Amino acid sequence: METPQGALFLCRLPREKAFSPRPGMLLLDGIQDPGNLGTILRTADALNVPVALLEGCADPYSHKVVRSSMGAVFRTQPVTAPWQEVKACLEKEKIPIAVTALSPRARDIRQAAVKDMAVVIGSEGQGVRREILEQAGEELIIPMNPHCESLNAAVAAAIVMWQMQE
Secondary structure, X not given: OOXXXXXXXXXXXXXXXXXXXXXXXXXXXXXXXXXXXXXXXXXXXXXXXXEEEOOOXXXXXXXXXXXHOOOHHHHOOOEEOOHHHHHXXXXXXXXXXXXXXXXXXXXXXXXXXXXXXXXXXXXXXOEOOHHHHHHOOEEEEOOOOOOOOXXXXXXXXXXXXXXXXX
């Protein structure tokens, strides 16, 4: 690194846990930027929100994610699971699945009971995969000024997690 923090450590990676569905959880779809993933994990740790990583996400234990999460990845360990497995588990537990989407059909997130849902945040460039968009029960939008195109994935995730606290 060009500007290291001057700390060095060695640790054993935590054992991978099985996916366990819970209302008020965040599902990350294709979050590839280590800074965004680390920021999301740090925020999830602060707000006690469980996180599952779907296909295409950055390695949660890469040095950049660990650094940007400020070590939160070790306190609030995300699980990694394929979409179809996650979807089946959530349906079995009757936990509604919502996606964040810039869509005319999307409902204002402030009007949804997100604390009872599993909410999908999509990748930085493409958003939520079409497969997931088509299979989710609800689309949610974070209201913002019409001249704004979209939000950073980590910022959108933070807003969703904040709404889960209501």
